[in-house]
Amino acid sequence: AQSVTQPDIHITVSEGASLELRCNYSYGATPYLFWYVQSPGQGLQLLLKYFSGDTLVQGIKGFEAEFKRSQSSFNLRKPSVHWSDAAEYFCAVGILTGGGNKLTFGTGTQLKVEL
């Protein structure tokens, strides 16, 4: 069975600083990988996804992530964090199943941005 590990429960960065959120996955085949963001009291919004091809994927809000097969990682990055980026971030791995896609989520990383 697939699994996702987000080793950092909380991260605090200063506004304008760079950000990297770690994600490691376990899955026997080539995974479909996702990053979602959740603001307080809200649902999940897709930031970016990797299915195949270029291992560096660009997403919304200036985020990017790099798929590294050798490290089983899909880390999320942003060169300059804005205060509005404070939220909880979830990495997920998906497997296709009969027309649907079952996602397994990590436990999330809470991002705090200091002004």
Place this chain on the structure above:
Amino acid sequence: IAGITQAPTSQILAAGRRMTLRCTQDMRHNAMYWYRQDLGLGLRLIHYSNTAGTTGKGEVPDGYSVSRANTDDFPLTLASAVPSQTSVYFCASSPTGEETQYFGPGTRLLVL
């Protein structure tokens, strides 16, 4: 276009009571999903449906049931609620052949 709507927004429920959480999407997506979100555990899949008329069990299906009579609706029922079912419940959907899931705003359930 509303996307995915969930009702109620929040609910306090006595243990032992029956409760149905509603989920409706207007995107004509074939696949729909129910997740629960608990602090420190992330989101876990309860049940899913790849198309109308079919359902499947996810990671934590016990105590929950679902039905999929049509494309748009995917209700989640707790037959006899227990305090451990206190959680935030999210419904999601995805088009066939598209791996991205789109999430509703969630239902916050407290079982006392």
